[in-house]
Amino acid sequence: MPNEPYASIIREGFEGLASGRFQTLSEAMYFFEQFPEYPCGSDGCVKVQRVKDTRNRPIDAGYIEHERWGISLRKGQHKPLVSLETFKKARDRLAGRAYVPAKKNISEDFPLRGFVTCADCGSPMTSS
Template identity: 40%
Template structure:
């Protein structure tokens, strides 16, 4: 298993948004995006990196609203730690690592859902290098520019209401 990780293969359970398929080159299985779940996760990760989702709580609410995303709890919600783990996984950027086996970060044999730059931006946001405004409980996908577009007359932020 260690040598497969060193070769860039993910050897652990397939993360949410991926599934295993036989490698075209033979010799085992490789991760491939599992649609439509991969698209949902991609949007959540890119949204957090770009600031569209200002906090992990907004990412959590977005994932809880999606019918494709698997829920942690019987009431249809996610644990906050689940969102944190998703945001920290380098496998979503197409890389692998296994620190417990002394295998450093390296390019994986699978397709990433996001770019490595997006992954780095997520890590910067998590470490507090970029402070985001407080979470909005009234966030709605129908109004993606809420708070970003200003009224030409009065200069106030446009609202969705």
């Protein structure tokens, strides 16, 4: 039996990562910080590493795995929080294998975008 409201928070986080709603781990971390039910560090903040560790646990998709003990990915006997497909999409996004849309302001009109820096502050010039 899933532990609510924690289960709903985890489910929405997985779906946000899988769908692209959260483009980075930091965006997912800011989402989880909104919920006092989500486990925090000793300083009361959600850490990026906790979010990363949570997204790499197949137990949330109803599967178990433990490479050190030689247990390959297999279906568990517990109710999953998310589908295996959603879990894999979220994990692939974290591993950098997911498709990220190209920026709309990259074009021939701005050939030096990202290559030229401001002489005063050193920040990269943008195309806007």
